[in-house]
Structure formats: C-alpha cells, structure tokens
Amino acid sequence: MSVDLHALYQEVVLDHNRHPRNFRAMQGGRKAEGFNRICGDRVTVHLRVEADVIRDACFQGSGCAIVKASASLMTEHIRDLTLADAAALVERLRRTLSAPPGAPIDDLGALGALTGVRLFPIRIKCAVLPWEALLAALSARDEVVYTSPRSLDRRIP
Amino acid sequence: MAAAPPLRPCDKVRHGHPAGDPGQYADADADRFLSTRTPLTRQRTHRLGGPDLDIDLANVRNDFPALHQQVHGRPLVYLDNAATTHKPRAVIDRVAQYYTEENASIHRGVHGLSERATDAYECARECVARFLNAAETREIIFVRGVTEAINLVACTYGRTHVGPGDEIVISEMEHHSNLVPWQILCDEKGARLRIIPITDAGELRMESYEQLLTDRTRVVAVAHVSNALGTVNPVAEIVRRAHARGIPVLVDGAQAVAHMPVDVQELGCDFYAFSGHKLFGPTGIGVLYGRERLLDKMPPYQGGGGMISFVTFERTEYSALPHKFEAGTPHVAGALGLAAAIEYVTDLGLDRVRPHERALLDYGTRALSGVPGLRFTGTAANKSGILAFLLDGVHPHDIGTILDRAGVAIRVGHHCCQPLMARLRVPATARASLALYNTRDEIDALAAALLEVREMFA
Numbered sequence: 001m002s003v004d005l006h007a008l009y010q011e012v013v014l015d016h017n018r019h020p021r022n023f024r025a026m027q028g029g030r031k032a033e034g035f036n037r038i039c040g041d042r043v044t045v046h047l048r049v050e051a052d053v054i055r056d057a058c059f060q061g062s063g064c065a066i067v068k069a070s071a072s073l074m075t076e077h078i079r080d081l082t083l084a085d086a087a088a089l090v091e092r093l094r095r096t097l098s099a100p101p102g103a104p105i106d107d108l109g110a111l112g113a114l115t116g117v118r119l120f121p122i123r124i125k126c127a128v129l130p131w132e133a134l135l136a137a138l139s140a141r142d143e144v145v146y147t148s149p150r151s152l153d154r155r156i157p
Numbered sequence: 158m159a160a161a162p163p164l165r166p167c168d169k170v171r172h173g174h175p176a177g178d179p180g181q182y183a184d185a186d187a188d189r190f191l192s193t194r195t196p197l198t199r200q201r202t203h204r205l206g207g208p209d210l211d212i213d214l215a216n217v218r219n220d221f222p223a224l225h226q227q228v229h230g231r232p233l234v235y236l237d238n239a240a241t242t243h244k245p246r247a248v249i250d251r252v253a254q255y256y257t258e259e260n261a262s263i264h265r266g267v268h269g270l271s272e273r274a275t276d277a278y279e280c281a282r283e284c285v286a287r288f289l290n291a292a293e294t295r296e297i298i299f300v301r302g303v304t305e306a307i308n309l310v311a312c313t314y315g316r317t318h319v320g321p322g323d324e325i326v327i328s329e330m331e332h333h334s335n336l337v338p339w340q341i342l343c344d345e346k347g348a349r350l351r352i353i354p355i356t357d358a359g360e361l362r363m364e365s366y367e368q369l370l371t372d373r374t375r376v377v378a379v380a381h382v383s384n385a386l387g388t389v390n391p392v393a394e395i396v397r398r399a400h401a402r403g404i405p406v407l408v409d410g411a412q413a414v415a416h417m418p419v420d421v422q423e424l425g426c427d428f429y430a431f432s433g434h435k436l437f438g439p440t441g442i443g444v445l446y447g448r449e450r451l452l453d454k455m456p457p458y459q460g461g462g463g464m465i466s467f468v469t470f471e472r473t474e475y476s477a478l479p480h481k482f483e484a485g486t487p488h489v490a491g492a493l494g495l496a497a498a499i500e501y502v503t504d505l506g507l508d509r510v511r512p513h514e515r516a517l518l519d520y521g522t523r524a525l526s527g528v529p530g531l532r533f534t535g536t537a538a539n540k541s542g543i544l545a546f547l548l549d550g551v552h553p554h555d556i557g558t559i560l561d562r563a564g565v566a567i568r569v570g571h572h573c574c575q576p577l578m579a580r581l582r583v584p585a586t587a588r589a590s591l592a593l594y595n596t597r598d599e600i601d602a603l604a605a606a607l608l609e610v611r612e613m614f615a
Contacts, residue, residue, distance in 0.1 A: 002229065002562045004562065005558075005559060005562050005613070008558070009555075009559075009613055014613070014614065017614075018550075038570070039554055039569075039570050039571075039584075039585060040570065040571050040575070040578070040584045040585055041554075041584065042584075062584050063552065063584075064552035064553075064554040064555050065551075065552060065555045065614070066554075066555075067552075120558060123554075123558060126554070
C-alpha cells in the first residue's frame with residue numbers, strides 16, 4: 001500500500017467514514033445540498049443558527065469515504081463559529097486543499113486530516129463538497145449547489 | 158474482358174460466425190484464437206491456458222503499445238475497456254500514414270491525393286459493411302459515435318414518425334445516449350417513453366416488453382450489450398416481436414462489436430450503431446447502419462457541403478445515400494483507422510474472441526467471489542466481459558482510487574446509467590471490463606488489489 005494512499009485514507013478519515021458524527025436530520029434550521037454531478041455524491045448540510053452563531057450542524061447523504069469524513073469533521077468543527085468565521089473557514093479550506101503538494105499550507109488542526117487529497121487532484125472535489133453545501137446553507141439558501149473540479153482555483157491536470 | 162480490380166486492404170475482411178453458442182466453449186478452447194499468431198519476442202508471460210498459448214497472448218499484447226507502461230510505478234492492468242479500448246499499432250500507423258501520405262479533402266478534389274483519400278474512405282465504408290454484413294454499402298453512415306448515431310435517428314426518423322401520444326420503447330438498462338435523445342424527442346412531440354423493466358439479475362423482462370408494444374409504439378431502441386451490467390440482450394427476439402407489429406428497432410451496439418460477431422441481417426434490426434474507439438479504433442468516428450428503405454425516406458440530419466447534389470437559394474436537392482447524412486468534411490483519418498481496427502479484429506477472429514473473454518469472465522467471477530463482502534451487479538446468464546460489483550462498506554470511488562495506485566484501471570460511478578443505478582438502489586458501482594488482450598494475471602492483480610481495499614476499510 002503506497003504512502004500516498006495512507007496520506008489520503010488517514011486513520012482519522014477512516015474512523016469518520018466508519019462512524020460519521022452528526023449524521024442525522026434536523027427539523028427547521030438552514031440547509032443546503034451539495035451534489036457532485038460527476039459521481040452522484042450528495043450531502044445535505046443542516047444548521048441551527050442563533051444570533052449569527054452556528055449552534056448545531058449535522059448532515060445526511062451518500063458519498064465516498066472522503067466526502068463522509070469531510071462532512072463529519074466539518075459538523076464537529078463549525079459548531080459555535082459565527083457565520084462570518086465559518087464562511088472564512090470554507091475559503092481557507094478550499095485554498096489549502098487546492099494548494100499543490102509540497103507548497104506550504106495553513107495548519108487546519110483536526111481538519112488537517114483532509115489535506116491528503118492534495119496528492120489526488122480528482123478527489124479534491126470530494127473533500128470540498130460538504131463545504132460548498134455549508135457555504136450555501138450559511139446564507140440560508142435552501143438549494144442544491146454543484147461542485148466540480150472547475151469550482152476550484154487549482155487546475156486539475 | 159476487364160481485369161479484376163487490384164485487391165485493396167479492406168477486401169480481406171470477412172465476416173466470421175461462431176459455429177454454435179459461444180457459451181459452449183470450455184475454458185481451454187477459449188484460448189485457441191491466440192494460437193494462430195506468429196510468435197514474436199516474448200516480453201512478459203501471461204498465464205492463460207497451456208504454456209504454448211502464453212506466447213500468442215504476449216503477441217497480441219505486443220500489438221498494443223499503450224498496454225506496456227507503468228502507472229504509479231506498477232505495471233498497467235487495463236480493465237476499463239467498456240469505456241474505451243487501446244489501439245493496436247496497425248490503427249495508429251494507419252492514421253499516421255493518412256496524414257503523412259494522403260491527407261486531402263474527399264469527394265471533391267480532382268488531384269491525386271484527393272482521389273486516393275476518397276478511395277480509401279469509401280473502401281473503409283465497404284469494410285464496415287462487410288463487418289456488419291450489411292446488405293448494401295450505402296447503408297453505412299459514418300458518424301462521430303453511437304451518441305451521434307442515435308441523435309441522428311431521433312432527429313430524422315423520430316421527428317417524421319413520432320407524434321403526440323406516440324410511444325418509444327427503451328429499456329431500464331440503457332446508457333444515457335440511448336435515452337436522452339428519445340426524451341428530447343418525446344418532449345418536443347408530446348410523446349412518451351415506455352421502459353422495459355429488468356430482473357434483479359439484469360435481464361430484460363421479455364413478457365413486460367411484449368405488453369409495452371402497442372399500436373402507439375413508433376420505435377424500439379435497446380442496447381445489444383449493457384455497458385453497466387454486461388447483459389447480452391436477445392436482440393433478434395426483440396426485433397422479431399417489434400416487427401410483428403411493424404415497429405422498427407434501433408440497436409446500440411457500442412458494447413457488442415469488439416466482443417462478438419455482429420450480423421445486422423441476422424439480427425434483423427433496422428438501425429445499428431457503434432463507436433470506433435470501443436473497437437480498438439480512433440475516437441471521433443463511429444457508424445450508423447440503417448436499412449436502406451428507411452434511410453432513403455428520412456430527411457437529412459445536418460445540412461452543408463457533401464450532402465447536396467444541387468443547390469439554389471430557393472431549394473436544394475440532397476445527395477444519394479450514404480452522403481445525404483454526411484454533411485461537412487468527414488473524419489477521414491478516423492474512418493481509415495476504424496477500417497484498420499476492423500481488419501485487426503477480423504484477422505484475429507471475433508468468433509474466437511468471444512469464448513476467450515467468456516472464459517476470462519468466468520475466471521474473474523470466481524476470483525472476485527473470493528473477496529469478502531463483494532456483490533456482483535449484473536448476473537445474467539448470457540453475459541459479456543463485464544464485472545460490475547459493490548464492496549460492502551466501501552464506496553466505489555474509494556475502490557477506484559486504491560486500485561489506480563496498484564496500476565489497475567477500472568471505471569467507478571454511474572456509468573452514464575443513472576436510471577439503472579436508481580433501479581439497483583445504488584449511487585454507483587465499480588466495473589472491470591475485459592477486452593481480447595486481457596489475461597488471467599490481470600484478473601489476479603484486480604483481485605489482489607481488492608483485497609488491499611478490503612484490508613484498508615476493514
């Protein structure tokens with residue numbers, strides 16, 4: 001098994017894939033769905049927002065290990081963030097994940113487990129999908145947002 | 158008395174038929190087709206049958222330069238042939254030769270190059286006609302691929318024969334290319350699609366098909382072989398039942414022509430489509446076979462140069478078949494490359510390719526059955542070389558990524574069959590698809606890599 005694969009499928013990722021956190025529905029609140037039309041993966045992100053602060057976040061849907069782990073880690077990470085901070089985090093995560101391998105990147109804490117996708121350009125969209133949905137849900141746009149390699153800054157070879 | 162015309166390269170293409178049901182061949186027989194090739198230097202031993210047969214498979218593999226490379230530091234194991242096949246040297250050389258020596262606009266130029274290019278292009282058409290055993294060469298229309306072929310039929314035959322309340326019958330296993338063009342037509346005409354359901358094994362429910370045929374049915378369009386399941390559909394029977402009611406049948410042969418002999422007269426179908434790139438030929442070239450009687454009455458698909466015989470600002474007279482359907486400068490190099498590919502598989506013998514792939518499919522089915530938690534999608538009795546599967550607790554995209562790192566190329570996803578995925582209640586599947594150059598060693602590499610996946614996601 002290659003070193004790259006172990007970077008992609010880190011133990012944290014495999015654990016969140018096996019046991020996704022906050023994998024449930026929510027009545028009311030804000031929600032949006034991320035859909036990858038290339039592979040059919042879907043993630044619906046639900047948020048309970050009080051006074052511009054995310055008090056609860058959960059998700060539903062189906063996808064690969066990277067999508068599930070990314071969504072699971074995200075719902076843990078964004079709780080108690082303000083809407084503005086969460087939006088800034090989405091941008092930071094997008095930028096970090098699409099940085100070429102070897103380039104210096106921000107320390108994302110627990111979210112750092114997702115950075116293995118940098119070695120697998122076509123899988124970046126998987127890690128980003130729940131975050132695209134989050135961005136839409138932050139603005140209370142109950143809609144389906146599509147992600148594709150084109151939605152990223154980095155050109156996919 | 159005139160002398161016999163010189164033998165052109167395509168004259169050697171002959172249509173071959175298996176003596177009986179290809180499924181009857183035993184494993185050992187399956188490898189016979191490889192034994193007719195002249196031994197060359199042996200690059201790599203591929204276990205297939207007896208030791209003497211290995212040399213021949215190495216020979217076949219030597220004809221395909223792209224097979225001999227490493228991916229992520231591992232020897233390429235190419236099992237994505239339903240998506241596209243690799244090209245033998247003969248095809249690559251033919252395309253290069255066209256651009257090197259012939260390159261010219263066809264059907265119009267009076268100069269020597271144009272004459273040669275035109276002759277070669279029309280010779281390629283004859284080659285295709287013989288390959289499909291079409292009654293007439295003018296029944297062969299060059300198109301970009303199956304997608305364009307079906308759009309052509311939907312936009313011409315469909316637009317003139319389908320009206321409000323009419324019905325078009327397709328099946329639950331169709332590729333989007335044999336669904337969306339009909340859906341567009343139905344939307345435009347107020348007609349509706351009727352869908353032949355499939356069994357859990359992935360076979361058409363023929364009794365339901367019978368019931369779907371009504372006096373409103375205008376076209377039946379089905380896959381010869383399912384790209385996602387491997388099912389070989391009983392096309393002759395489908396045609397027989399439709400014709401009993403006077404309904405024409407289009408067959409999507411994308412997944413058939415590289416794997417078994419196809420005889421359009423024997424099938425009885427009215428339209429048959431295939432793509433060159435899935436038959437070891439170039440991309441961007443494909444074929445629509447159409448029954449002359451129907452093609453003759455169909456309006457043109459695209460207007461432009463090449464498809465006209467006389468034009469004024471008031472009106473245009475169209476060319477005779479097949480040129481009526483080939484507006485613009487055609488993909489000459491593609492047609493010549495396709496003819497070279499047809500010669501290649503004809504030399505090898507498609508009647509021998511089928512049992513070889515069948516044996517490999519059986520071997521693969523047994524090998525993958527040993528992977529814990531693996532479940533096949535598509536277990537039809539009459540199946541082509543497609544191993545589609547799911548692995549408990551592992552998403553197909555994760556399988557695809559891990560296999561890629563082991564050098565094993567497969568397809569994961571919905572395979573352009575989203576309605577079929579919905580029927581199977583899965584978002585995606587993993588699919589290994591075979592071609593004549595695949596070996597048991599490669600199946601073993603696939604099975605080993607799947608065990609690695611299993612281990613990682615334990």
